[in-house]
Amino acid sequence: MSALTLIRHNAHRVDVDGYAMLMHPPTTSLFELDAVAQDVYDLFSETPAVDAEVLKARLGDRHSPDDLGECLQSFMALDILRDAEAAEIPRPIVKVEEIPLSTIILNVNTGCNLACTYCYKEDLTTPAKGQKMAFETARASFELLLKQAVDRDRVNVVFFGGEPLSNMPLIREVVAYATPRAREVGKTVDFSLTTNATLLTEEMVDWFNEHRFALTVSMDGPKALHDMNRKTVGGKGTYDLVSRKVRMLLSRYRARPVGVRVTLTRGVTDVIGIHDHLKNDLGFAEVGFGPATSGPIAVFNLDETALKRVFDDMMALGQRYVDAACRGENIGFSNMHQLLTDIAQGTKKQVPCGAGLGMLAVDLEGDLHLCHRFVGSDEPTYGNVDKGIDVPKLAAFIEKAQDRSAYGCKTCRIRSICAGGCYHESYSRQGDAFAPVYHYCDLMREWVDFGIESYVRIMRANPDFFRSQLEPRITRSGPAKEVLPQ
Structure with a gap:
């Protein structure tokens, strides 16, 4: 054989309780390395190039030629090993020729009865000045969704604001129109x-x-924390009102589990205490956390130290999630659920999210935005619900978003999970929707490693948890046995 070299950015080893796990970053597939694969991986990790003589000298007395050859072929098929003289393989850019929407987001009102200090919405105003979406715009939005989702069985309409309940008549009207209209097609x-x-x-x-x-x-935890930022336009805290409404909601609502989203800001970072209050005291099905790092008022954003502490606390809560999962329980921590879903299903992202592909947001004038976060911003729009999507313009954005080679993303081990991070986060913090969210990079890599460890531990103790909660996609090719049996 010619000399081979390890493509380090296509393999990431994580040792978990005596098990050698290998994540394949291009596909987020996860494998357990057997003894042969461990020795081969270790050899190539410490040696720049390995030929047949070196392989035989180092491993020939430990493994048969057939076993070594089979392992090398597996690694080469995954592009973990490559001819040492071979040129770098550029990441392919998938051409975008159509926009197969599944979701349309209707920004039904720019008005909001709260004045949350960290709000990112650039078009937000008070209820008295709020501009409400007309039904004609909403109807045209839904028709555009049906047109673009021609090959989909299900579509989703999201109502957003401002506070969407301040335009409840429109919501009712849209539901009355969309339900039978969808059935027609x-x-x-x-x-x-x-x-x-x-x-x-x-x-x-x-x-x-x-x-x-x-x-x-949207709720930020116990009274003292919630009332720090989530105030009325007049400056009063809203916890007492919101908690009363939430208890009423959860006592009556049976159709689907109700989740809560928490915004973590400076001074509001007690992840475990917030989770326990919202999940155990109020009774939400799931609690999800979003750290604020690029809001319009810098004093509320988490600095580097606070952000690190938040991730440490999320991993502490994540360990509680793991312990509960091993017992067959789900404590309702949605960030952990999403992380394990990405790992179990082998998430393979070319772009960070469905913004601009499966999802578009509509403003009051019917103009189309990448997502709800960009409504009211200075970023370009991509057509109109009456005239249709500007496909060439949107395709150019999505194709450019796939190439993060100028930023170093192409060699990051979590590139298929992160894919550069949120467009709006980058736009708000760095003025460039394509720039990676560098302030998250190291923390996200640590978070994904924690997810791999958690996945393995739960699988060893209680594989039924994954089958019932995540329905993982199983990969059956690679240098070693898979984590999950079929």
Whole structure:
């Protein structure tokens, strides 16, 4: 054989409780290395180039030629090993010729009855000045969704704001139109909504229950923490009102589990205490955390030290998740659930999210944005619900987003999970939607390694947890046996 070399950015080893695990970054596939694969990997890790003589001298007395040859072929098939003289293989750019939408986000009102200090919305205003979306715009948005989702069985309409409940008449009108219209073309439509919960009534909750809305509440934990940032326009804390509405909601709503999203800001970082209050005291099904690092008012953003502490606390909560999963319990930590889903299913991202591909957001004028976060910003729009999507312009953005080679992403071990990070986070913090979220990079790599360790430990103790919770995709090719049996 000619001399081979290890392609380090295509292999990442993580040792877990005596098991040697190998993640394949291009596909996020996870393998358990057997004795042959461990020795071959270790040899290539410490030697720049290995030929047949070196392989025989170092490993010939430990493994048969057939076993070594089979392992080398497996590694080469995954591009973990490559001819030492071979040129670098550029990451392929997938051409975008159509936009197969599954989700449309309707920004139904720019008005909000709260004045949360960390809000990123650039078009936000008070309720009295709020501009509400007209039904004609919403209807045209849904028709565009149906047109672009021609090959999909299900579509999703998301109501966003401002506070979407402040335009409840439009929400009702859209549901009344979209449900039978989707049925006409052989599709099912799902509805989603994120709310601050202050305007909820029993009648609203019952109506949402009837139409099986996916509901998420924005709330930041116990009273002292929630009231630091989530205030009324007049400056009053909202915990007492929100917690009362939430208890009413959770006592009546049965259609689907209700989750809560927490924004972590400077001074609001007690991850475990917040989770325990929202999950155990109030009764939310899942709690998800979003650290604020690029909000419009810098004083509320997490600095490097606070962000590291947040990730440490998330891993501490993640360990509680693992311990519970091993017992067959789910403590409702959605960040951990998403991380393990990415690992179990072998997430392979070319771009960070579905923004611009499976999802677009619509503003009051019917203009199309990458996602709800960009509505009201100075970033370009990509067509209009009446005229249609500007496919060449949007395709150029998506194709450019796939190439992060100028930023170093192409050799990052979590590139298929992160893919550079949130466009809006980069735009807000660095003025460039394509720039990676560098302030997260090391922490995210550590978070993914923790996810790999957690995945292996749960699989060893209670594989049924994954089968019931995550339904993983199993990969059956590679240098060693897979983590999960079929």
